[in-house]
């Protein structure tokens with residue numbers, strides 16, 4: 019995809035799905051697109067792993083045509099491996115390549131990949147330059163605010179990204195040291211945006227359409243990336259877009275059954291029964307956060323055997339639950355670990 023087309027897609031729908039390893043596979047991404055998500059990105063793919071061409075990695079990189087615009091995210095510490103990986107992404111027909119520069123996980127950073135590369139801007143500059151020289155599709159990066167509070171250098175990274183022809187920078191508003199604790203620092207993100215020559219995508223702790231639109235308007239960011247928020251509220255993207263356009267976004271039917279029905283059709287065609295069960299249990303559990311009887315429901319779905327029983331349990335719960343009674347659970351700790 020050409021850069022101008024990708025940027026137009028960002029303007030059309032500035033609410034992007036954040037990459038989440040183990041969650042945002044193609045079935046999930048396609049499902050969220052159907053629920054209104056803008057630009058999609060795959061979970062992180064190891065550039066070194068790609069050299070071994072494993073089936074698992076190849077499968078992680080597949081996507082549906084309906085996902086476009088779709089980027090594939092790569093990570094690594096070795097320039098040559100990253101350049102190869104970016105070329106591979108282009109050959110697969112993805113719309114853009116994203117580099118993960120936010121992963122805080124020890125195993126990744128101790129080799130110098132993920133957020134550790136924020137501490138090596140010269141190396142990062144060379145990598146971006148080499149990749150840009152070898153691919154035609156846009157290159158984007160996803161960073162944290164810095165390694166730790168004393169060394170927050172997002173603006174330097176944005177500047178080097180601009181120099182090297184990167185299309186945008188997505189910023190998770192925490193340092194590597196913070197991991198997932200505290201709050202994403204949106205004042206810092208706004209400061210970067212105000213001084214950035216590049217489009218900036220803000221990310222972190224967006225749990226409702228109100229927050230998404232307020233963050234966009236207050237920070238001036240070109241896009242808002244939403245991860246965990248859509249796991250409790252799958253309508254968050256379409257609600258955010260409507261709210262941004264000043265359209266009525268409430269009341270929403272909160273009708274869960276058609277969601278599960280659509281998911282079942284796409285999952286059945288792509289996954290074996292075991293994986294499908296895992297997916298449905300996870301999602302049905304997350305979607306029920308704050309709903310009446312969700313504790314008992316959770317116990318039931320995890321006790322259900324096989325897909326048919328899992329699906330029946332989901333159906334009978336969501337058929338009877340009253341979404342209007344949902345309690346806000348956004349203050350509760352939720353998935354406090356990940357790769358970005």
Ligand SMILES: Cc1cc2nc3c(=O)[nH]c(=O)nc-3n(C[C@H](O)[C@H](O)[C@H](O)COP(=O)(O)O)c2cc1C
Nearest residue numbers: 036037038039061062190222223245246356357358
């Ligand atoms: C389970 C999980 C897995 C994640 N995997 C990735 C990943 O593969 N690549 C990445 O850039 N970020 C990853 N992240 C970070 C998210 O993209 C996002 O930056 C972070 O969750 C903050 O946004 P949120 O508060 O909207 O969830 C992951 C986060 C979680 C919770």
